[in-house]
Structure formats: C-alpha cells, structure tokens
Amino acid sequence: MMSQNRAHPRISIIVPTFNRHDGLKRCLSSLFALSDTNIANAELIVADNSPDANASDVFETLTANAPLPCKYVSETAPGVSNVRNSALEIAEGSLVAWLDDDQTAEPGWLDELVKAHDVYGATVSFGPTLPVLPESTRKYRSYFTRFFERPQLPQDGLIDAYFGCGHSLIDLVAIRQMLPENAPLFDVEANDLGGEDDRLFQMVLDKGGTIAWNRQAVAHEHPPAHRVKLSYTLQRSFVYGQGPSCSAIRRSPPDVPKLLYWMGVGVGQSTIYGLSALTLRILGDETWANWADKAIRGVGKVLWFPPFQLRFYGAAYNQRKPNADQTSDLEEDMEAETLREIEPATSGDKASQPAN
Structure with missing residues (x-):
C-alpha cells in the first residue's frame, strides 16, 4: 500500500478496479479534474482485486501529481465484497464516495453528494448516472441507454429507493453503528453471487437509515462494446429479476408470503x-427488446433458487475463461447502473426501488 500524508480527511473516495487500466485512467482523470471544494478534504483509494496486483504500476503513474492524497490496496482474494471491505479498512474518512472504474465524475459530483448528505442527514446519497454508449452501437440504442442508465428521479430529497454502490456516498460512521461490532459492511457471502450493495442498503432502510437523491450529482457510465449486446443485458436482467425473491428468502425468518408474492408477480x-x-x-419492431427485458426479469423472480443463481463474480468469475476482449471487465457487479429490481419494503417499512 502506498500513500501520501495529509491531515485526517473527511471523505474517502474509493475506486475498486479489476484488470481495467484504460477505464481506471479515465475514472481517475475525471476525479483529478474536479474543482469541488470537498476535494480539499478528501483522499483517494484505489482497491485492486486482480490476482497479480497489476494496477499497482498504473496507480503510481496516474497519481504521481494527484491533487489529493492517494492510497493503493491490493486484495487478491476474489470477490466484490472482499475488495470493497479491504478498501474500507484503510479509509480514514467518515464519509465514503464510491466510483467504479468504468465511471467518470462530472464537475460538482463530490460536492453535490456531500450536499445531499449534509442537507438531508442521509445515510446514503445517490445521483443520476448517464451512459456513454460506444459510437458503434446503433441497433437497440434506446433500450441499451435505458438499461445502463440510473433511473431519473424528478425531485431532490429523501427517497425510499436505492441503487448500486458505484456512484454513491455513504455515511460510514452511521452504517457501522447499525452493524454488529467488527462486522464487514459488505457481506462476503455475496462475493460470487453479487448483490452485496443491495443487502447493505436494504439493511440501512431496515435499521431506520435514510437515502437521499440529488439530481446535480452526475456521473457517467462507459460500458464497453462487448457488454452492449442483448446476450449480455438479458442475462443480467434475469439476475436483477431474482433480487426481490432472494431478498425475501434471506430475511430472518424467511418471508415466505413475500416470496410467493414475488414469484406470482414473476409469472405474470x-x-x-x-x-x-x-x-x-x-x-x-425494435422495442421488443424492452419487453423481453421485463419478461426475463419476471422469469428471474420465479427461478431464483439454485441452480439458477448465476455466479458471475469472485472465484466463479476467475474460473471462467473469458474472451480476450472481456478480460478488462471489473467483476461485473461494479458495472452498469441499470434499472435494478429491489424488493419493496414490507408494510410499515420504507419502500425501496419498485420493480419493473
């Protein structure tokens, strides 16, 4: 781990990465270009989940003249939860801003996320994520834009919804107070299956935490061409569709009526x-893809159990032999911000993002 020394920062900006050097360069360049006032009280942490720590040299080159203190941590144990938790172990900030290595920050991104936290007293804050599709994408462009885009909410303020961890701000102190002592924020059981951020943010809502939205906190998603294909997005939609059913069965005790409800919704x-x-x-009609996406999510609600729980991440990811053009993928849970299906909270609780 390498670091530059400075006074204790309020904010830790964490960028998890996995074999995506060009994306990491683009991501860090956008952060270093920020003139946000909160940069003066921030640190940057690059958390590398590659088995050979191959982002180390890239990190040193990119951060040689960085405008804020920078740290590098290598977590060779595969898994999105592992790499996020390792970054948090060295984070000094009481607030943590997350940005994935295939995302870039717009000017004002950090200030606006912090503003949402400060103004609304939010435990977690989000803003819009706008996709930047490859120029070669012509067919189904409208569908792919919607798939990779974070849903646009019309008003700022507290919301009963949550999204993926990439491009978010969390109150680390507040969340740790909700967890058992020394418990990791991200559930290591999700290393292979993913959904570690869904579990965390649902816990925040269950514990009475709040989530805020700020339309001015804008980031961009840069999906590579090999992911802007129906073969990829429909498979991912199946996994997102499993979310509500899996969330119901993970509750303690399992919420069987809620599970049956979601399976019924899935059939419909x-x-x-x-x-x-x-x-x-x-x-x-090219819009068939939009309806196919919704149908596949319905199938996922019904087929939520093994052997239909697809393992895209962690050790399962490393055991696969991806094509040469796929080896730059971050473990795919740190990816496109899609219209994820999150289970609405039970009666009396705050609702999360409604299903599509």
Missing part, C-alpha cells in the same frame, strides 16, 4: 411481457 410478468415481446419481434 414473464407471460404478459413475453407475449408482447414475441409479437413485436415478429412485427420487426
């Missing part, structure tokens, strides 16, 4: 949207 979604997708496909 897969049938109605599936027929719509098929009809539009036959008619040659």
